[in-house]
Amino acid sequence: MKFAVLAFPGSNCEMDLYNAIKDIIKEDVELVSYKNDSLAGFDAVLIPGGFSYGDYLRSGAIARFSPIIPALQKFAKSGKPVLGICNGFQILTEAGLLPGSLQKNVSAKFICKDETLVVNNDHSIFSSEYQKGQLITLPIAHGDGNYYADQETLKDLVANDQIVFKYTNNPNGSVDNIAGIVNKQGNVLGMMPHPERAVEDILGSSDGKGVFQSIVKHIKSRGVIYE
């Protein structure tokens, strides 16, 4: 199976993702420029962290109009897995592929440290390798990670079991301690913490591996999806 890692001007975690997939998960992976207009041949798309377009205007607001985005929307609509991490999460909300938005951290500071998350949904495409209630440690590194959704949207997220990861010690002010959500269909995940930076013990934690292993397991059990 083959992963695409999108790269926008200002992305800075694309090689971390690329190496995590290639060296640790041991699957095919290719970098895909924001200028491309096709995702044909890929089984899953990963959108990396960073500061696309310098976070000008709002995080993800300009990347969201890149040539690759219509192909991404089509890919997501077909039911194939899409994972946006950090700036990737921000791009997914701006592109309308995930509800809500990411605001400035309540402290108004950039926060870069390890956080403990609790797995809130262990049957999503992205979290089936974990147990519900399991505690995992992943690094966060963001200034705009404060997830906001209005009350009605939040109710939907809870009712549809869309909240996949929660912070145990909310670092940024996110509603309901949300660290990661999936869309209603369950094939698009956005999360602020960085699983790709926690894939081997030498990095301090290998707790992030499960996210990618879950995707691989899903794709291998489901077979080819035609767009």
Place this chain on the structure above:
Amino acid sequence: MALVKVYVNYKKSILNPEAEAVHKALQRLGYENVEDVKLGKYFELTVADGKSKADLDAEINEICDKLLANYNMENYHYEIEETEAAQ
């Protein structure tokens, strides 16, 4: 030509930590009568003539909804000023 002044700010329900930091700084400086601070974005769009007022309104609203503001957390309003081409 027309100059369109677009003001984007956070909805009331949204915390704005940057505005709060500015407010606290003003209080520290002794401006205790400043009761609230809003901190948003301001855009000036210079647009060519040729569109009716209604079409221009529709276009500016589209620009704001699509790009300049995020309706999830922000509101916007705008003013249109007729300007001389020389300016």
